[in-house]
Amino acid sequence: MSTGIKDKVAIIGMGCTKFGERWDAGAENLMVEAFEEAVADAGIEKNQIQAAWLADCFEEIHLGKSALPLSLTLRLPNIPATHVENFCASGTEAFRGAVYAVASGAYDIALALGVEKLKDIGYGGLPNSGSNSGSLNWLWMPNMTAPGAFAQLATAYAAKYKYSIDDLKKVLAHVSVKSHANGALNPKAHLRSPITEDQALSSPMVAHPLGLYDCCGVSDGSAAAIVTTPEIAKKLGKKDLVTVKSLQIALSNGEEIQYNEWDGTYFVSTSKASTAAYREAGIKDPRKEISMMELHDCFSITELITYEDLHISQRGGAPKDVLEGFFDLKGGGIPAQVDGGLKCFGHPIGASGLRMLYEMYLQLHGRADQRQLKDPKLGLTHNLGGFPFMNVVSIAIVGKEGV
Amino acid sequence: MVGIVSYGGYIPRRRLNRMAIMQEMGWYIPALMMVAGGERSMCNWDEDSLTMAVASARDCIAGFDKSKIDGLSLATTTPSFSDRQNAGIVSAALNLRDDIATADFTSSLKSATTAVIAALESLKGGDRHHVLVAAADHRKTRSASFYEMWFGDGAASLLLGSEHVIAEYKGSYSLSVDFVDHYRGEGKEFDYTWEERWIRDEGYAKIIPQSIGGLLKKYGLGMKDISKVVYPCFITREHKGIAKKIGASKEQVIDNMHDVTGETGAAHPLVLLVSVLEQAKPGDRIVVASFGQGSDALLFQVTDNITKLAPRKGVKGSLENRKEETGYAKFLTFNGLIEAETGIRAEAETQTSLTTLWRNRKMILGLVGGKCKKCGTVQYPKTDVCVNPRCNAFHAQEDFEFSDKDAKVMSFTGDYLAVSVEPPSVYGMVQFDGGGRTLLDFTDCDLEGIQIGQTMKLSFRRKYYDKERGFVGYYWKAIPK
Numbered sequence: 001m002s003t004g005i006k007d008k009v010a011i012i013g014m015g016c017t018k019f020g021e022r023w024d025a026g027a028e029n030l031m032v033e034a035f036e037e038a039v040a041d042a043g044i045e046k047n048q049i050q051a052a053w054l055a056d057c058f059e060e061i062h063l064g065k066s067a068l069p070l071s072l073t074l075r076l077p078n079i080p081a082t083h084v085e086n087f088c089a090s091g092t093e094a095f096r097g098a099v100y101a102v103a104s105g106a107y108d109i110a111l112a113l114g115v116e117k118l119k120d121i122g123y124g125g126l127p128n129s130g131s132n133s134g135s136l137n138w139l140w141m142p143n144m145t146a147p148g149a150f151a152q153l154a155t156a157y158a159a160k161y162k163y164s165i166d167d168l169k170k171v172l173a174h175v176s177v178k179s180h181a182n183g184a185l186n187p188k189a190h191l192r193s194p195i196t197e198d199q200a201l202s203s204p205m206v207a208h209p210l211g212l213y214d215c216c217g218v219s220d221g222s223a224a225a226i227v228t229t230p231e232i233a234k235k236l237g238k239k240d241l242v243t244v245k246s247l248q249i250a251l252s253n254g255e256e257i258q259y260n261e262w263d264g265t266y267f268v269s270t271s272k273a274s275t276a277a278y279r280e281a282g283i284k285d286p287r288k289e290i291s292m293m294e295l296h297d298c299f300s301i302t303e304l305i306t307y308e309d310l311h312i313s314q315r316g317g318a319p320k321d322v323l324e325g326f327f328d329l330k331g332g333g334i335p336a337q338v339d340g341g342l343k344c345f346g347h348p349i350g351a352s353g354l355r356m357l358y359e360m361y362l363q364l365h366g367r368a369d370q371r372q373l374k375d376p377k378l379g380l381t382h383n384l385g386g387f388p389f390m391n392v393v394s395i396a397i398v399g400k401e402g403v
Numbered sequence: 404m405v406g407i408v409s410y411g412g413y414i415p416r417r418r419l420n421r422m423a424i425m426q427e428m429g430w431y432i433p434a435l436m437m438v439a440g441g442e443r444s445m446c447n448w449d450e451d452s453l454t455m456a457v458a459s460a461r462d463c464i465a466g467f468d469k470s471k472i473d474g475l476s477l478a479t480t481t482p483s484f485s486d487r488q489n490a491g492i493v494s495a496a497l498n499l500r501d502d503i504a505t506a507d508f509t510s511s512l513k514s515a516t517t518a519v520i521a522a523l524e525s526l527k528g529g530d531r532h533h534v535l536v537a538a539a540d541h542r543k544t545r546s547a548s549f550y551e552m553w554f555g556d557g558a559a560s561l562l563l564g565s566e567h568v569i570a571e572y573k574g575s576y577s578l579s580v581d582f583v584d585h586y587r588g589e590g591k592e593f594d595y596t597w598e599e600r601w602i603r604d605e606g607y608a609k610i611i612p613q614s615i616g617g618l619l620k621k622y623g624l625g626m627k628d629i630s631k632v633v634y635p636c637f638i639t640r641e642h643k644g645i646a647k648k649i650g651a652s653k654e655q656v657i658d659n660m661h662d663v664t665g666e667t668g669a670a671h672p673l674v675l676l677v678s679v680l681e682q683a684k685p686g687d688r689i690v691v692a693s694f695g696q697g698s699d700a701l702l703f704q705v706t707d708n709i710t711k712l713a714p715r716k717g718v719k720g721s722l723e724n725r726k727e728e729t730g731y732a733k734f735l736t737f738n739g740l741i742e743a744e745t746g747i748r749a750e751a752e753t754q755t756s757l758t759t760l761w762r763n764r765k766m767i768l769g770l771v772g773g774k775c776k777k778c779g780t781v782q783y784p785k786t787d788v789c790v791n792p793r794c795n796a797f798h799a800q801e802d803f804e805f806s807d808k809d810a811k812v813m814s815f816t817g818d819y820l821a822v823s824v825e826p827p828s829v830y831g832m833v834q835f836d837g838g839g840r841t842l843l844d845f846t847d848c849d850l851e852g853i854q855i856g857q858t859m860k861l862s863f864r865r866k867y868y869d870k871e872r873g874f875v876g877y878y879w880k881a882i883p884k
Contacts, residue, residue, distance in 0.1 A: 123747040125820050130751025135759040139767045139866075140784075140878055142830035142844045148818030152831055156814035159855035208817040208827065208850055258782045258790040260838055264814040389832060389842065 004280040007401060008103040010233040010241040011225055013042025016358040019221035019346035020190040027062040027117035028073045030222035034351075035074055035113060038224040043236065046074070049226065050107040052081040055094035055114035056350030057385075058127050059085065062117035070113060087385020088296060089249060090114060091223065091353025092394035096247050098227050108232050114355075115222035116348030125218060147207035147215055149387040150299040154209050156264035157305065161316045165209045171319040172300035173200035176213045178328050179297060179337045183344025185370040190217040190346030214300040219346025223354035225361075230401060241401040242364045245378065246280035248273040248395045257389040269393040270309035270384060277395040278311075283378070287312050290334050290397075291376035292363060293327075294356035296384040297341045306382060307336075329371065338363065338371055349385075353394060356381035360398050377403045405526040406568035406703060408533065411463025412677045412718035413455050413558040414664055416726050416847050418442040421552055423731040428547035435552060441662030444555040445728060446541050448737040448824035449846055449864040452479040453489055453877065455558035455670075456537035457496045457863040462716045463560035464497070464535065465807075472499050472562070474534035476522060478508040478515035478669050480587070481541050483875045492877065493537055495768035496863045498804055504531070508669075512635070512695030514538075515559075515669045516575075520699060522563045523572045533564040540668025545593055546740055553637040555665025559673035559718065569712055570680065570689065570703040576618035578697040582606055599638065607636045607694060612648045614698035615690060622702060626650040630687035630705075633657045633675035635694050637666040663722055669695075677718045683709055737824065749822040753869040755876055765802065770861060770879045772839055773800030781838040805861065808835045809884060812857045817850035833859055833881055847882040858884045 015037025017030050025033070039046055054070035056063060063069040067081035084093040091114035098110035121127050126146055131138040158168045177197055183189040195213060203211035233241055250273035256262040274286075283289045290312070297303035307318040307327070312334060326333030339345050339359035342352060360379030362368040378399035385392040425439040446455070456477055464472070475497075477490035484492075490505040508518040515538035522534035539558030544551040563572075584602040585594040596602075611634050619625060626632075632651050636642040639661050646656040657679055659666065667674050672693040679689055683705045692700040716724075728734065735741040765771040766784045773785025778794035781803050789796045815831030822828075829845040831853070845853065846864055859881035866878040 121747070125748070128748045128751040128822065131754045131756075132752050135756035136763055139755070139760060139763065139876065142842050143818075143821045143823060143828045143866075144830060144842070145818055145820045147820055148816045148828065148830065151816035151818070152814035155816065155831075155855060204819075205827075206818075206820055210816075253792075254786075254790055255792060257832070257842065258784075258786075258840065259780075259792070260834065260840065264832060 005099060005103060005247050006245050006281055007230065007243045009099045009227050009244045010230045010238070010401070011227055011244070011357070011361055011398065012233050012236065012238050013038045013044070013226035014224065014358045014361045015041060016188060016223040016355050017221045018188045019219040019348060019355070021119050022220035023119065025220065027115050028069065030117065030220060031070065031073050031113060031115050034115070034222035034224040038226050042226040044109065044226070047077050048109050049076065049111045050079055050109055051098070051101050052076060052079060052111040052113065053094035053097035054081060054083050055085070055090035055112070055353070056116050057085055057087060057090050058116065058118065058349065061121055061127050063115070086392045088298065088349050088352060089383040089385040089392040089394035090350045091355070092381065092383050092396055093249070095225055095354060095357060095396065096249065098225065099244055099247060102228050109226060109228045111224065111226055112354060113222065113224040114351040114353060116350045117220050118218050118348060119220050145207065147210050147299060150302055151207040151210045152264060153305055153388050154301040157301065160263060160265045163319070169201060169209055170197070171322050172214055172304065173197045174322050175297070175300040175303050176200045176343060179341040179343035182329055182337055182371065183340025186340050186345065189340040189344050190219045191340070191344040210299055210301065216298050216342035217344065217346040219348050221346060221348035221351045221355065223351045223358050225354055225357060240365065242361050242398055243401045245397040245399050246277040246395070248277040248280065250276070250393045252390045254390070264388065266305055267309045267384060267388065267391065267393065269391055270306055270382065273393045273395045274310045277397055281378070281397045283397070286310065287334070289378060290380050291378050292338050292360065292373055293334055293336045293380045293382070294339065294341065294359055295336055295382045297337055297343050298347065298384070302384060303336070303341070306384070310380070310382065335373060338368070338373065353381065353383045353396070357396060357398060364398070364400055404568050404571050405523050405563065405565045406571040407561050407680070408564040408567055408569065409463050409467060409562040409712065410677045410680050410717065411459045411461070411560040411715060412674060412721050413459035413462060414444045414718060414721035415446050415450055415455065415556050416724050417445045417447060417728045418725055419445045419728045419731070419734050423729045424547070424551060427731045431547045435547065435549065438549060438552040442727065443552070443665035444557055444667070445734055446556045446737065447847060449880070450541070450556070451483055451865055451875070452481045452539040452541045452558070453483050453492055454864050455541065455556065456493050456539040456560070459539065459558035459560040460493060460497055460535060460537045463562050465715060466713050467562065469497065469499060472533045472535050473503045473531045474522060474525065475499060475503060475505045476508055476518040476534065476536045478518040478536065478538040479540050480509060480512065480514065480669050482507060482509055492768065495764055496877065498765065498769035498771060498806070512669050513693035513697060513699050514695070515673050516691065516693040516699035516701060519561060519563065519701065520575050520577070526563060526565055533562060536561050536563060538670040538673045540670050542594070542668050543592055543738055546735060549599070550594065550596065553661070553666055555667050557664055557667035557674050558670050559677045561673060567708050568706055569709040570683070570705045573702040573704055574618070574622055575699060575701040576614055576621050577699045578610060578614045578617065580610065580697045582610065582696060603638050603641045607638070607641050607645060608648065610698050611636070611645050611692055611694055614700040615649050615692050618690060618700035618702055626655070628688060629655060629690050631655055631657060631679045631683070632690040633672065633679055634692040635659060635666055635671040635675065637661065674718055680709070681717050681719050685709060733825070745822055753867055754872065755869060755874050767878055770804065770806040772803050772805050774803035775799050776801055783839045783841045805835055805839060806879060808837060808861070810835045810859045810881060812853060812855055812859060813840065814855070815845065815853050829853065843879065843881040845882065846880040852883065860884045
C-alpha cells in the first residue's frame with residue numbers, strides 16, 4: 001500500500017536567477033547562477049550532491065540533448081544526472097525525480113535544476129517547431145500557437161457560462177492586473193510594471209480574445225532545488241523545515257481531443273491531479289487550508305479555469321472569486337501568483353516549476369520581503385504543459401514540517 | 404448508352420472586382436479599362452487546382468456510391484506536381500478505391516474535353532463503368548496584364564457512366580493543330596502570349612467554328628438541331644462573333660462568364676457545360692467545344708433522368724456563395740506576386756516525412772478515422788486503442804470517413820501570432836455530428852462570423868508549402884456551412 005510522499009523529503013536549499021530577457025547570459029550561465037544560490041543556501045559542498053535532474057523543454061535551441069550540459073557546466077563529480085522534458089511540467093518533473101530519489105533511500109542529497117534560454121531565436125513568442133513538432137502532427141495539427149490553443153478556452157468558457165466576450169475580458173484583466181501588482185514587488189521578476197484594467201483591456205490582440213496582457217512573459221531563467229530527507233536535514237543543522245506534502249502528475253490520454261465528453265472549458269488532468277494531491281497531503285478543504293498558490297498562468301484564462309480545476313472555486317464560479325479579490329495578495333483569500341506568476345516573473349519553461357517552489361520556499365521561511373504573507377503554512381504550485389485538449393499537469397504542495 | 408451521369412462545379416468564394424485592378428494599375432496600362440467590368444473568381448490562399456478539383460468532384464459524386472467509380476482523370480494546366488500523379492491525390496482525397504485507373508490530362512486548355520472523350524470511349528468498351536473527370540485551373544498572371552483581367556479560377560467535374568445517364572454522349576470531333584497563341588515553357592510561372600488580334604482572328608474565329616462545324620457535319624446535324632452550344636473565348640466580343648459564324652442564335656449560346664468568373668482555363672469548357680446542364684431539359688442537344696492547340700467538340704443529348712438528379716451546388720450554387728474582394732494587394736499576396744514579410748517564425752522546418760504520409764494517407768488525404776467494432780464509438784484519427792474510456796479495445800477499429808460529416812464549433816480563436824498568409828489564423832475544435840471530434844484550421848470565413856455551436860463542413864485544402872523542396876501538403880479544413 002503506497003503511503004505517498006508527505007513529509008518524507010525536505011527542501012534544504014533553493015536558487016533562482018533573475019528572469020527576463022537575459023541577453024547577457026546563455027543557458028549555462030543561468031544554470032550556474034541558480035545553482036550557486038541553491039548550494040550556498042543549503043550550506044553544503046557541491047560534491048555532497050549524489051544525483052541530479054535537469055529540466056528544460058526547447059533544449060534544441062539552447063543546451064542540446066541529454067543531462068550532459070548540467071554535468072559539464074557544474075562540473076559534477078561523475079554522478080548520475082538525468083534530463084527530463086515534459087512540456088511546462090518539466091521543472092516539477094525534475095523536482096519529482098530528485099525527491100523520489102532521496103525518499104527511496106537511494107541517495108542522501110539530490111539536485112533538481114530547470115533552465116530555459118528562449119531569447120536566442122530572434123523572434124517573439126515560443127519557438128515555432130514546424131515539421132519538427134512530430135512527423136505526423138505536422139501533417140494535420142492546425143496552424144496553432146500557444147496563445148491560440150489557450151484562447152479557445154475563453155471562447156468555449158464564455159459560451160458555456162453565458163458571458164459576453166467583453167465581460168469575460170474584464171475578469172481576465174483583473175487576473176493580469178493582480179499578477180502585475182505582485183510582480184512589481186519582486187526584484188527577480190521579468191516584468192515589474194503595474195498595469196491598469198484599461199491597459200489590459202486595450203492591449204493588442206494576440207489570439208482572440210486574448211490580448212498581450214493576457215499572455216505571460218517569454219523569458220530566460222533558471223531555478224534549482226536541493227533536497228534530502230528530514231533526518232539528514234536536521235543532522236545538517238536545518239531548522240523550520242519546508243517539506244514536500246504531495247507531488248502529482250497527470251497526463252491526458254486523448255479523450256479531450258478525440259472522445260465526445262469534454263466541453264473545452266476545463267482541464268481534465270488538473271482536476272484529477274489536484275484531487276490526488278490533496279489526498280496525498282491530507283488536505284480536506286483546499287479553499288480553507290491552502291495558504292498561497294503559484295499557478296500555471298501561461299494565459300489569464302488558464303489561471304481563471306485552473307481555480308476551478310483545483311476545486312478552490314466552484315465550476316463557473318472563478319470569475320466571481322476573481323472579481324471579489326479572493327486571489328489578490330491582500331484579498332483575504334488565497335493569494336495566487338504571489339511572485340508575479342508566469343505572467344510577470346516570466347516563463348522560461350523548464351525553470352518555471354522550480355521557480356514557483358522557490359517562492360513558496362521563501363514565503364514559508366519568511367524571506368519574501370515586500371510580498372511576505374502572514375504565517376503561510378501550505379503552498380501549492382501547478383504547471384500545465386501542452387494544450388487545453390492534451391496536456392501534462394504537475395501539482396506540488398509544500399509546507400512547514402508537521403502541518 | 405454512355406454519357407454524363409452526374410456533374411459538379413466549384414468556383415472559389417472570393418471574387419475580385421476588376422476595378423480593384425484598374426484602380427491600382429490603371430496608371431500603368433490605361434487600356435485595362437476596356438476589360439475592367441465585372442469580377443473574376445480568385446482562389447483563397449489555400450486553394451489550387453487540386454483542391455478545386457476535389458471540391459467540384461465531391462459536389463459531383465455526393466450521394467453516389469463511390470465504390471462504383473473505377474476511373475479518375477484530372478485535367479489541368481496547373482498541377483501541383485510534375486511527377487507525382489495529381490489525379491492520385493484527388494483520388495485519395497475522395498477516398499476512392501485503390502484498384503482504379505487514374506490519369507492526369509495536362510499541358511493544354513483542351514485537356515479536359517480530351518479527358519472526357521477518353522473516359523467515354525473507355526466506357527463504351529465496357530471495361531469500366533464509372534469514370535470521374537475533374538477539371539480545374541488556377542493560372543498565374545503578371546500584374547496589370549490583360550490576362551489577369553481575363554482569367555479566373557474554377558473547376559467542374561463530370562461523372563461518366565452507362566447507367567442513369569442524364570446526357571447521352573452522341574459523339575465527338577477533334578482537331579489538333581499546333582497553334583501557339585500562348586505557351587508556358589518548362590519551369591516558367593507565366594504564359595507567354597502572342598498578339599491578341601491574331602489569336603482572335605486566326606485562332607478562336609477559325610478553329611472553334613471548324614471543330615463545331617466538323618462535329619455537326621460528322622453527325623449530319625445543323626445548328627438548328629442544337630439546343631445549346633458552349634465554347635470558351637475570353638475576348639467577349641469575339642465570343643459573340645463565333646456564335647454568328649456557326650449560325651447560333653443568342654438563345655443557343657451560353658456567354659463566356661467573363662462578368663462573373665473570368666476564363667477558368669482547362670476547366671472552362673466543363674464549367675460552361677455544367678452551367679448548361681443546370682438548366683437543361685430532356686431532349687436538349689448540347690455541344691461543348693474547347694480551345695487549345697486545336698479543339699475538341701462533343702455532342703450530348705439530355706435524357707429524362709436529368710429531372711431526377713439530386714440538387715447540388717454546381718456552378719450556379721458556387722457563384723451564389725460569393726464574397727467580393729476589393730483589395731488587389733490581397734490577390735497579389737495570395738498568388739505570390741507580392742512577398743509580404745513573414746518574419747523568422749516562418750523559417751521553421753517544413754519537411755514532409757513521406758514514409759509517415761504513406762502510412763497515414765487515408766487519415767491525411769481522405770480524413771478517414773475509425774469506428775470501434777466492439778463499442779461503436781467513432782473517432783478521429785483511427786488509433787490502435789479505442790478512445791472510449793469504457794472500451795479501450797485494442798485493434799478493433801474499421802475505417803470511418805469524416806469528410807462528408809457536418810461538425811459543430813466547440814471552441815475557436817483567431818491567432819495573430821501564427822504564421823499565416825491571411826492573419827489571423829482561425830482554427831478551433833469541432834464536434835462531428837454523429838460523434839468524433841478534432842482540431843481543424845478554419846478557412847473561407849471571417850473571425851467575426853464564427854460562433855460556438857455553428858455548423859461547419861469539411862473542405863480539402865493546401866495546408867503548407869515546403870518552399871525548399873517544392874512539396875505541397877494537403878489536409879482538411881472546416882468552413883461555415
